[in-house]
Amino acid sequence: MVLAPIDFSDPSRTALDVAARLARHTGAALHVLHAEDPLMAEAARQGGIDLRADTEEELGRFIASTPSAAALAPAKHVAIGPPVDVILSAARTLGADLIVVGSHGMSGAERLVFGSTTEGILRNAGVSVLVTPSAWAAAGAGGDLTGAGPLIAAVDFSPASLAAARSACALAAALGTTTELVHVVPELPVLARWSAHAAAAVREGVETARAELARVTADLHCAVSVDAKVETGGVADRLAAAAAPSRDRQPILVLGRRGAGERRGVPGSTAYRVLTLAKVPVLMHIE
Incomplete structure (x- = not known):
């Protein structure tokens, strides 16, 4: 209901x-x-x-x-x-x-x-x-959500985000669209003389995230096509950009809310900033 x-x-x-x-x-x-x-x-x-x-x-x-x-x-x-x-x-x-x-x-x-x-x-x-x-x-024009999609799930590998990914798959199947999983590796703000080390750390983080995201994708057993992406930069900004609408895309962004043991389930500052920046519907998945 x-x-x-x-x-x-x-x-x-x-x-x-x-x-x-x-x-x-x-x-x-x-x-x-x-x-x-x-x-x-x-x-x-x-x-x-x-x-x-x-x-x-x-x-x-x-x-x-x-x-x-x-x-x-x-x-x-x-x-x-x-x-x-x-x-x-x-x-x-x-x-x-x-x-x-x-x-x-x-x-x-x-x-x-x-x-x-x-x-x-x-x-x-x-x-x-x-x-x-x-x-x-x-x-x-038919009074439903035909044409909406893809469902874009923000994945940081926490239990809440994995539950959100499952929810994105289920809703994508119901709407007849596809799913995208997006993980963002934050860039490291460091002094200029340490920039090479920071860049290397980000590259390593990207490779690790790609491997983990591939495992998550396989474990989802999603009934629709799933595209997994790893981005770098500001987390909220990159998620909002990944879900930007265009003439042939009407994404719905899916986030997972923290569980009861994680700061009483309050959405974090990143989630609020995503909600601030997104120009598409945002589903806060709560189990």
């Missing part, structure tokens, strides 16, 4: 469209949720206004104006409470397999300002989260 929380903003409309297309493509149920602010709800109650009924009507209009979602006649939910709490509670209660949320604008040249809701979901969700950039539009 796909859960699409909306706040009636343009980014949430994009997220709803992607959620609906993915649900249609995979045969999943779509549920649309709006969290009503408790203070607003109380003020409306005191004024004799049935805010829940009004919000449900607005939710229906919002869905109706998003053709991919309207075609699925999704289940609608309105709940009162802090958005993150409401969304995570609904995901648990409804048995969601995926939460699809929009990003919320840019500040400066490359710093994405996530709404506190999006960040809270990424930090605390018990299921995978797909973050959609507001400017992204699906290529297919």
Whole structure:
């Protein structure tokens, strides 16, 4: 089941469209949720206004104006409470397999300002989260995700990234596209007189990574074609570049969130920077 929380903003409309297309493509149920602010709800109650009924009507209009979602006649939910709490509670209660949320604008040249809701979901969700950039539009005209791909999995050989690679394979098979595995060997910032040694260390790292990535690729037993690549440079920058869209490519980038024993599962600074730079949907895989 796909859960699409909306706040009636343009980014949430994009997220709803992607959620609906993915649900249609995979045969999943779509549920649309709006969290009503408790203070607003109380003020409306005191004024004799049935805010829940009004919000449900607005939710229906919002869905109706998003053709991919309207075609699925999704289940609608309105709940009162802090958005993150409401969304995570609904995901648990409804048995969601995926939460699809929009990003919320840019500040400066490359710093994405996530709404506190999006960040809270990424930090605390018990299921995978797909973050959609507001400017992204699906290529297919059939109301699904035909034409999306490849699925690009960032692999640093941690358990979380290997799980993300498996998830990328599964989703690629469902969408009828291919998978790419990308590992980035960071360049070493050193004094100029040590640059030759640093370059040698990076070359050695690349060779080691290629061998390990080949083993990972074989162990995946992916049902679709897999292309493995080793890049060098800034990790977030190279991942964003590897997933850059073009006329004939609409990639979806897949990252793995750290496990419970790794800083409480909070996405690291690299993951947040990737989310900042990527111009395509980013799936944060959570087991």
